[in-house]
Each structure stands twice: as structure tokens, then as C-alpha cells.
Amino acid sequence: MTVKEERDTYKVLDKGFVKLIDFIGGDLRAAQSARVSFGGESKGEDRDKKLLEYLLEHEHFTPFEHSVFQFHVKCPIFVARQWMRHRMASYNEISARYTEVKEEFYIPQKFRVQDAINKQGSVTSSRLDDGPLLKEYDESLKRSFETYKKLLKSGVAREMARMVLPVSQYTQYHWTINARSLLNFLKLRMDPHAQYEIREYANVISEIFREKMPWTWEAFNKIHVSR
């Protein structure tokens, strides 16, 4: 891994990462594409910033489609399952039909209890005795993986052996998404209703977004905080 690559790779959870592979466009590209509509020229930074705010405020989202992010993502399957519901994006994922899967599972630092208010969510609690629970969890994953290896060794095809593997298993994919669709992803997946694990990814991606399109990010946050 080169220095450049290291700088763009963000660690997430215990074994995952998000890495920006490539990027096209930016704040000025969005402003330019918007200005195609009225055939005008840029009138400086301040006006461009105001323009981006106006666009987001009035839900004129198309100018943001001309900026595109490409990521390499490594995350647990249950996170990938939530992620891939975002259809305005491109995915190429590692296939457990082609390759033997490594023993890489998500091990949380501690468990959370069911949230009494938000029925789909969870909250941290001192009520849980994490030691024995994590041991139980860990052993279950280990036994699943042992069965996987045994089935493979007996000649069972990879696409069938993997059926015993849990959704905490890590997977990887290339992900290409435009800024408009990514803002939607971030809004939904940084939301407190989203599961903690995918929120961790969304938070990291929002950092990358902010770095690449700072004016858009600022405008987006201003609008969503004010609502």
C-alpha cells in the first residue's frame, strides 16, 4: 500500500475499512452544471456557495449528480445488506462462490440492549455482562467456520459450504455513487435510527465527502439542522 493509499483508507469497526479509490467533480462542478441552466458565469466563491445552498434548499439535486465517488469497502454482511438497498449506485462484491472465505467476523466491543422507545434500535447498557456473552458469540462464529472448512474439505462446493456462515462475516466491494445519491445515503445512514455499525461507516464517509465537497457538505448540514 502506498502512502497516498494509506491516507485515503479509514478503518471502521474491528476489521473493516472504507477507502476512496477515485473522485470526479466537486463543488465547482456542481455550480457549473447548475449554471448551464441559466447560461451564466461564476461570480466568485460567495455566490457559488449561495447557489449550492439554494439548489439543496429547493431540491434541485441534479447538479450534484455530476460528482462521483468511488470507494473500496470492507464491512460485515449484515451491514452490506442494508447498504445495498441503495440502488442508485454501482457495486462489485467479492463472491463466496468463486473464492474461499477467510475467518473474518465482526466482534463488537460490547453488546447493546433493545431500545425501549425505538423498537428497531438498541442502546448501550451496563446491565449486560459482556464477558460471557462475547465468549458465547465468539464460539458460535468459530464453530460455524469449522463446519465451513469441514464441508469444503469433504468436497462440498464453495457456494454451498458458505451457507453455514453468519451475517457477521466480512465482505468487500467496489462502490461507485454520485454526490446526490451519496447525500441521501448519508442522511439515512447517519440518522440515529440507523444501526450503530452502518452509522460508523456513514460517519467516515461523511468525512471524505466533507473533504472533497466542503461547500456542498456545509450547505447540506445547514438545511438539515434548520429543519
Added chain:
Amino acid sequence: MTVKEERDTYKVLDKGFVKLIDFIGGDLRAAQSARVSFGGESKGEDRDKKLLEYLLEHEHFTPFEHSVFQFHVKCPIFVARQWMRHRMASYNEISARYTEVKEEFYIPQKFRVQDAINKQGSVTSSRLDDGPLLKEYDESLKRSFETYKKLLKSGVAREMARMVLPVSQYTQYHWTINARSLLNFLKLRMDPHAQYEIREYANVISEIFREKMPWTWEAFNKIHVSR
């Protein structure tokens, strides 16, 4: 379950199903939508059939977008993962964050071995001693589910406890897709390169397609066999 519902529900694999909830359009609708282009009237069944063939042959697919199928699907998670890569469709899936999951896993009748030619695929073989392998497989799933229940009982949130569950677990969803996108799904998922388990679903869905749009189905097959 009413008689009507039973008739439209097709069992797939050991515990899965595909059920047609609703349908709009049909062969004539496709022909009508195509004829909007040249402002003409239907000139009888034979001409309509020829028109549908012409459209598919020349990749004029838009007239088929006005026919829409709605299904209720129950399938293992690893099948759903392949399925949901089809983005030109709508999905609403049961959430293991909201509800406690039942002990329902896919148990194959026999295992297949790795295909020597098609590196991602598998083939049946008398080489495997299925008895002990299926026992091993079954026990692994049972142990995973026990851990799931223990974690829940200890107060761990559903969205975390489910992380031990294997991808052979059954899930359910509503699926809405237009005929154009469905033909693409069927072409890719009935292909011999597709995994046997999803092919079983695709085969059943092709029956439903043929029943609802027989001319389109016939034309589609004629073109793909001739290639």
C-alpha cells in the same frame, strides 16, 4: 389462505415460496404502448405477436415496462443477496431489527461438489457422503440459532443477536418489478451459471411470467434460443 391465494403460491426449495400478489398490463398492453409510437391500431393477434417479437429482437424494451408484477418471496438470505442486486425493482424486506427471527433454515436435499470447469459453480456427484455432511450442517445451524436465543434472553438487542445467524436463514420480501426488468432477471438467473438455489426461484417465476404474458415469453425464448 384462500383458494385464490393458494393457486398463486408456488413452493420453492424446502421452506420457500413465490406468490404473485398482483399484476398489471400484459401482452396487449405492451403492443399498445409500442403502437403509441406510430399512432396505429391493432391488426389482430398474429400481427401483435410479430410486433412483440420485433421489439425484443431489436431491443426496443420500453413497451414492456408498462407491465408490472408484484410478488411475495420467501428465500434464504444468500439467495436474497443475489436477487437484490437487481436494482430496477422495489423491495420491502422483513427486518431482523424489528422482529425476532424464526428457526427456519434452508436444508438442501444433497450437497454438490465444486464444478471443475465452471469455477463459480457446482455439480451433483455420488462422491459425497451426504448423510454425515447434512448432519454436520444441520447441527451447525442449530447451534447458531441456540446462541441467537441465548443472546436475546440475556437482553442483547435483536439487531446484534442476529449477527450469529447464517445466510441459509429464510427471509421474506415484497418485490415489484416491470416485465422488462423481470426478463433480464430471468435471463441471468435461469442461466446454468447461476446458483441452483436461485435458479429454482427463477424457474417458478418464469412459469408465472409465461402465464401472464405468453406471447412475450414465447418471443423472448425464440430469440434467446436462436442466438
Added chain:
Amino acid sequence: MTVKEERDTYKVLDKGFVKLIDFIGGDLRAAQSARVSFGGESKGEDRDKKLLEYLLEHEHFTPFEHSVFQFHVKCPIFVARQWMRHRMASYNEISARYTEVKEEFYIPQKFRVQDAINKQGSVTSSRLDDGPLLKEYDESLKRSFETYKKLLKSGVAREMARMVLPVSQYTQYHWTINARSLLNFLKLRMDPHAQYEIREYANVISEIFREKMPWTWEAFNKIHVSR
């Protein structure tokens, strides 16, 4: 045209119309699809209405994708151009390459002046002397159409002769769109910033939406008025 068809056909502008061809789904379908997620049953009308409101409020839009509207639309080309920017929908339009176009142009009842505040918009005004302006406008369209006919008569291909025809010319298409995407269309095209002519179509379509999905429409309006 049958009575049934007449009832579903709404006249718009001077020569246009919107006609509902078919519909699938509805308020209950949206509620059912949402409830797939938490595996629950309907608990009556009041709870279903609240559920729909909750979904729209929290931007859980996918349950509305399972309801689909099909329309036959006749509108001027400049309206169709704004309309077809909505990409999450299916279109089959009459082709001026296949068929000779009829002399059907949009003639406004009166002209509007440039809006001093909203730079893209227009406002009614008593300042304009509509009589001579409409005559001028009408004659221009007539001359364009004469040239079209002359070119055709001289043997020029339809696809070239039509290049003289103005964007006020009426066109027709089949349009299929799900309720989620249609709500987005209505929000943008009923907005005071939208051009009057497309707003007339959006208003009529909103009537049809309200008739087919009254609870969703009520919830949608409640949220957008409150913002």
C-alpha cells in the same frame, strides 16, 4: 370512447388530456409492504393512516413503490420536455419519424409577462395587449405547419420535415410511474416555480392520485404544509 374511459379522462389546456389507463396497489398495499418489515398485521384504519404518515415523515419511501399508475398523456412538446426529466418512470411516445404530425398546437388564452422576482417564471398582467400577440403567435405556428406540409409534399422524410415544427406542438405518450416517484413529480411540478402549463397537468394528476390513494395524499400534504 366508453363511459368508463370518459370518466377517467381529464382535459388539460386547450387540446391536451390526462387519462388513467390502469392502477395497481393503493393505500393498503403501501401499509402491507411496510408491515412486511416488522412482520405485523393491520390494526385497523386509524393505525394504517398513522403508519403512512410515519413513513412519509421519516422518508421511508419504498412501500409506496408497490403502487403503480399508468397514464395516457397528451401535452405540448415543451411540457413533455420538462416531464421526461423524471427518470424513475416509463415512457412510450408517439414518433414524428413514423407518423405525420397533425396541426395541433397549444394556444394559450392569454400571455403572461416575465416575473420580476422569480427569474424563470411569469405572471399574468393587464399590461399585455393579447389580441395582436395571439394573432402573431397563431400565424407563426400556421406558417411553420405550412412549411412542414410543403416539405413532406416535396418528398422530404418525416424525420426531417418535422424539424420546422415548434415546441408548442402536441405530443402523446404512455407513462407508467410508481407512487413514490409520482409524489416527487407532483411536489416539483405543482410548485409555484413550475411553469403554469405543466402545473395544470400536475394538478389534474394530483386529483387522480387523491382518488386512488386518499390516505397517502392526505399524509403527504400534511407533512409538506407543516414544513
Added chain:
Amino acid sequence: MTVKEERDTYKVLDKGFVKLIDFIGGDLRAAQSARVSFGGESKGEDRDKKLLEYLLEHEHFTPFEHSVFQFHVKCPIFVARQWMRHRMASYNEISARYTEVKEEFYIPQKFRVQDAINKQGSVTSSRLDDGPLLKEYDESLKRSFETYKKLLKSGVAREMARMVLPVSQYTQYHWTINARSLLNFLKLRMDPHAQYEIREYANVISEIFREKMPWTWEAFNKIHVSR
């Protein structure tokens, strides 16, 4: 205009152009994204070329979605209308509501006659007396533009005055599209059934495609010629 920009701008028809604004990805990116699936490394140029061929041959199109082209396009409205039916792409177009339109119309070098075989198409012919026809055509456009100016001068809003303008008028837009969707565009719009005018644009874009993704382009052509 800088030298770099000039090099990337291709003139099309009498007043139009296609200009590549930006590009991300390429042949190697497509190969890399495909190889994510089987977790492998590149084994040299020959193998990568074969991989790209295999992908296109078997309709595994997703790896090509990670390469994205951005263009600035200037073309007549009737061409833009065909173009924008491609929905898997992003558009920002100049608005005749915001800005006054210039007198820029497409003037063909000669007219074509209706094709006797291909009912939607046209063919060149010595039968037509182009001189008087082009004069007639040109005068019709001039008169339309005069009316446009008169209406504007009388205070009619831009969005209404433009209703007299013909579909031969030039428009402009930013267009962002991934390589998968662009290949589909090129297949349909370079086809002999497509109108000559949009084919001229498609031909130029295919040059740009070939320059940026030469292996993909070669593989694509090999497959389509062999069919």
C-alpha cells in the same frame, strides 16, 4: 479556449459539439472491479483484455459502471429529445425559461427522402431539389425567430415566447454517464435505424470512448460484429 479543451471538443453537424469535460476509471478499473469478485490480481494485459471480453460476452456489465464520462453537448432539440430517453444518466440543460435563446438552428446540408423499407428512416436521394427546399426551411425558421423576438419585446415571458421556436433549435447540456450505460447508448444510436443527426453525435462519442477505454471498445465491437 485552451489547447487541451480544443483537443477534446468535437464539432458535430453545422453548429453543435461534443466536449469531454472529465473522465474517471478506464479499462483497468473495469478489470479490477470484476476481479474484486474472485479476489484475484491482474495477470497482465492479455489476460485483462480476455477478461473484459468475457464480461461483455456474458453480460456481466456492472464492472463497467465504475468508469464515468462527463460531456458538454450542444445539439438540436429534436436530437436532445431522443438522447434524454436514456435514463441511466445525468443531465443539466440550458433553460429557455431563464435565458433568452440565440438564433441558432440546425440547417442540414441536404434533405433526405422517406426510406421505402425502414418506415421510420430516411435515405439520401438525387430526386430532391435542395436549393428551394432549404430556402423554404430557412425562411420558416427565421420567421419563427422573428415572432419569438417580437413577443419578448412586447413583454411576453421567455417561457411563453419560446413556444413558437422549432425543434431544430440548438440546446446545450452537461451529461454524465457510466461506461455501461454509454455502451448501450452507442449500440442504439450508432445503429442504422437511428436518425442520421443523432448518429453523427454517437459516432463522435464512440471515438472518445475508444480513446479512453480501447480494450473495452474492441471487445464490445468484436461481440456485436460476430452476432
